[in-house]
Amino acid sequence: MWFASPDEVRGRLAAVDYLADDGIATSVFLAGALGKPLLAEGPAGVGKTQLAKAVAEATGARLIRLQCYEGLDEARALYEWNYKKQLLRIQADDGAWDDIFSEEFLLERPLLKAIRSDEPTVLLIDETDKADVEVEGLLLEILSDYQITIPELGTITAERRPYVVLTSNATRELSEALKRRCLYLHLDYPTPERERDILLAQVPALPASIADQLARTVATLRALELKKSPSIAETVDWAHTLLALGRTELDEALIGETLGVVLKHNSDQVRAAKELGLPSR
Amino acid sequence: MTTNTASLVDRHVGFVHALREAGLPVSPAEGLDAARALMVVDLAERETLREAYAATLVKRPAHRPGFDLLFDLWFPPVISGTEGTAVTEGAEPRELPELRERLAELLMGDPADPAFREFARAMVGRFGQVQAAPGRQSWFSFPVLRALSPETLVARMLTAMLDERGGLPEKVARWHIARTIEAFTEAVASDVRRRIAEESGVEKIARSAVRPPIDQVDFLRATREELARLRREVYPLARRLATRLSIRQKRGRRGRLDFRRTVRASLSTGGVPLTTHLRPPRPHRPELVVLCDASDSVSTFSHFTLLLTFALREQFTKVRAFAFVDTVDEITGLFAPGADVLDAIARLTEEADIVRFGRTDYGHVFERFAERFPDAVGPRTSLLILGDARSNYQVPALGTLKRLAGQARHAYWLNPEPRAQWDTGDSLATSYGSVVPMHECRNVAQLAAFVETLA
Ligand SMILES: Nc1ncnc2c1ncn2[C@@H]1O[C@H](COP(=O)(O)OP(=O)(O)OP(=O)(O)O)[C@@H](O)[C@H]1O
Numbered sequence: 001m002w003f004a005s006p007d008e009v010r011g012r013l014a015a016v017d018y019l020a021d022d023g024i025a026t027s028v029f030l031a032g033a034l035g036k037p038l039l040a041e042g043p044a045g046v047g048k049t050q051l052a053k054a055v056a057e058a059t060g061a062r063l064i065r066l067q068c069y070e071g072l073d074e075a076r077a078l079y080e081w082n083y084k085k086q087l088l089r090i091q092a093d094d095g096a097w098d099d100i101f102s103e104e105f106l107l108e109r110p111l112l113k114a115i116r117s118d119e120p121t122v123l124l125i126d127e128t129d130k131a132d133v134e135v136e137g138l139l140l141e142i143l144s145d146y147q148i149t150i151p152e153l154g155t156i157t158a159e160r161r162p163y164v165v166l167t168s169n170a171t172r173e174l175s176e177a178l179k180r181r182c183l184y185l186h187l188d189y190p191t192p193e194r195e196r197d198i199l200l201a202q203v204p205a206l207p208a209s210i211a212d213q214l215a216r217t218v219a220t221l222r223a224l225e226l227k228k229s230p231s232i233a234e235t236v237d238w239a240h241t242l243l244a245l246g247r248t249e250l251d252e253a254l255i256g257e258t259l260g261v262v263l264k265h266n267s268d269q270v271r272a273a274k275e276l277g278l279p280s281r
Numbered sequence: 282m283t284t285n286t287a288s289l290v291d292r293h294v295g296f297v298h299a300l301r302e303a304g305l306p307v308s309p310a311e312g313l314d315a316a317r318a319l320m321v322v323d324l325a326e327r328e329t330l331r332e333a334y335a336a337t338l339v340k341r342p343a344h345r346p347g348f349d350l351l352f353d354l355w356f357p358p359v360i361s362g363t364e365g366t367a368v369t370e371g372a373e374p375r376e377l378p379e380l381r382e383r384l385a386e387l388l389m390g391d392p393a394d395p396a397f398r399e400f401a402r403a404m405v406g407r408f409g410q411v412q413a414a415p416g417r418q419s420w421f422s423f424p425v426l427r428a429l430s431p432e433t434l435v436a437r438m439l440t441a442m443l444d445e446r447g448g449l450p451e452k453v454a455r456w457h458i459a460r461t462i463e464a465f466t467e468a469v470a471s472d473v474r475r476r477i478a479e480e481s482g483v484e485k486i487a488r489s490a491v492r493p494p495i496d497q498v499d500f501l502r503a504t505r506e507e508l509a510r511l512r513r514e515v516y517p518l519a520r521r522l523a524t525r526l527s528i529r530q531k532r533g534r535r536g537r538l539d540f541r542r543t544v545r546a547s548l549s550t551g552g553v554p555l556t557t558h559l560r561p562p563r564p565h566r567p568e569l570v571v572l573c574d575a576s577d578s579v580s581t582f583s584h585f586t587l588l589l590t591f592a593l594r595e596q597f598t599k600v601r602a603f604a605f606v607d608t609v610d611e612i613t614g615l616f617a618p619g620a621d622v623l624d625a626i627a628r629l630t631e632e633a634d635i636v637r638f639g640r641t642d643y644g645h646v647f648e649r650f651a652e653r654f655p656d657a658v659g660p661r662t663s664l665l666i667l668g669d670a671r672s673n674y675q676v677p678a679l680g681t682l683k684r685l686a687g688q689a690r691h692a693y694w695l696n697p698e699p700r701a702q703w704d705t706g707d708s709l710a711t712s713y714g715s716v717v718p719m720h721e722c723r724n725v726a727q728l729a730a731f732v733e734t735l736a
């Protein structure tokens with residue numbers, strides 16, 4: 001049992017400085033209660049990866065992470081035989097050929113590691129959309145019965161199902177089949193009220209009035225049609241920057257000077273300065 | 282809410298059915314997941330119930346607004362005439378100026394505050410019922426909004442929120458007010474729907490109230506507001522399209538053997554080359570040429586495709602963009618990276634030479650394009666044509682298009698018209714489609730599907 005209720009999720013995540021709204025609390029609870037993987041999808045920097053880490057930290061579980069990228073294959077995701085070591089063994093002693101497909105020569109990769117883990121484990125499959133479509137097939141298989149067949153060793157079944165979180169930036173649509181298998185959580189930019197609370201949790205030294213102003217200003221920026229809207233991570237950076245500058249008042253000049261922390265494209269900065277009537281630098 | 286099992290099952294079944302009717306692809310397995318979720322959550326917690334349904338049944342953000350609307354109808358927060366509503370309605374002040382005062386207070390605060398929705402419900406009860414036909418009352422939003430007139434409260438709220446007017450603080454305050462007014466309007470509309478459902482059944486109102494999800498909104502019929510939301514869909518799509526096109530070009534190129542590194546590595550294994558090292562594949566340079574119909578018959582579509590082009594511009598190393606009506610001009614420069622896209626679209630009509638007489642003429646456009654830009658399309662180019670293939674009965678210049686397509690590595694045509702209208706009137710869809718494969722592309726979903734087929 002991972003969590004007793006959505007309320008408990010909220011409380012325990014808050015204890016590790018992750019603020020959950022109704023959607024997060026409910027889906028995190030259900031993923032544990034129904035034993036289904038949780039797919040968290042949304043723009044960059046809204047706390048998808050952090051969510052998995054927070055669940056692990058809050059429950060004292062071990063975190064195993066599979067980082068996806070273009071070209072990721074079974075050998076990197078699941079397991080691989082240590083070919084080099086096997087060949088060296090063959091060359092070295094000429095009798096012991098039959099045991100080169102044994103545990104000793106197996107290179108465990110994140111998925112196998114999570115399936116075999118006998119302690120509570122959170123498996124984070126990060127940025128699933130970056131992997132090739134074939135990897136989805138593999139994930140689908142593993143997330144259906146939580147078992148892996150290694151021809152030479154037999155079938156390994158999870159004794160304790162890991163708590164699985166997949167994340168995606170939606171740079172491409174994940175397959176319907178994979179989505180059907182998962183619970184879905186769309187993580188989006190938070191309301192200013194919630195972002196203020198996140199700021200206060202992440203940057204405790206920040207005065208509440210600045211947190212409020214920052215959150216509302218960022219929300220206003222997001223309403224402009226920018227190429228890249230500021231993420232929560234960038235709002236947090238902004239707060240750190242202001243603190244580092246020793247400023248406790250947020251005025252237009254200061255916003256103008258530090259806009260680069262939240263807006264990375266030059267054209268976005270120009271547009272924001274124009275729309276918000278900031279003094280140009 | 283009743284937790285009587287039989288009525289819960291009925292409600293669940295009815296709700297899932299309504300979601301399917303509204304276009305959400307809920308599979309039987311997902312329906313069962315939702316049912317299992319209902320058994321482990323506290324059904325009296327309405328927001329938990331909502332999120333439990335959402336987590337199990339709604340797998341695309343575009344489907345969420347329709348889902349929420351239907352959830353509010355199937356699982357209403359209150360039922361008229363029960364004690365709860367009577368109490369809250371009674372607790373509100375009765376005089377209009379006081380009501381407006383209360384509204385202003387709420388609009389300056391957090392719209393997630395339960396008092397916000399309670400007030401909206403009370404106001405619908407107070408002002409929302411009017412004579413729809415002789416002897417027949419019904420519920421509407423407009424009398425509520427007219428009576429309370431939130432827009433006329435803005436000045437007062439700004440004064441209350443700001444020490445002095447002007448500058449960024451005012452912008453931020455205005456944005457906050459705009460957001461809460463929108464939330465209030467939506468809360469009123471939602472309560473109006475609830476009351477209508479109580480009186481004349483939930484199915485009927487459900488069918489008429491749900492707008493198609495944004496990815497199914499017809500490009501040619503998008504409202505202004507939808508267009509703004511469509512714009513937000515553009516960047517992820519462009520990124521996807523770019524990845525797809527580059528994967529196609531990369532396929533089968535694994536990189537050549539790096540002989541020296543392989544040999545060097547083999548030294549540690551007694552000269553046996555256990556590990557082979559490949560040179561990284563040469564970075565691919567996908568090239569894209571976009572030809573985009575910018576005429577009025579497709580203006581919302583071309584607005585969207587220009588944005589798409591602009592977004593693609595940032596993804597491809599080499600993009601050339603051309604716009605046309607009855608002649609064609611290069612617009613790559615207007616869409617330089619870093620340029621402001623809305624500005625660029627505005628400048629396009631003034632600065633680009635794309636109109637002679639003003640009626641689309643594809644044939645002339647292809648001839649002119651081949652003549653003015655002979656080197657634009659080469660063996661590494663993906664050629665993308667965006668338009669409705671309606672050419673006002675002019676000469677099609679099929680031969681020229683065939684030659685252009687032949688020069689390109691791939692060529693695709695995206696047509697925003699429903700397939701059923703192809704070839705009607707002055708449409709040359711089939712003729713052009715026989716030369717360049719033509720895809721119906723009426724909405725974001727179809728565009729996304731097209732992008733996926735490129736894999
Ligand atoms: N709900 C939250 N509570 C507290 N902090 C949060 C929350 N959401 C986001 N953050 C902050 O945002 C930061 C960025 O989050 P994270 O790296 O998880 O984003 P991401 O969605 O995984 O982004 P990417 O798509 O770029 O990987 C976190 O380190 C944390 O500081």
Ligand SMILES: [Mg+2]
Pocket residue numbers: 048049050126167
């Ligand atoms: Mg991440």
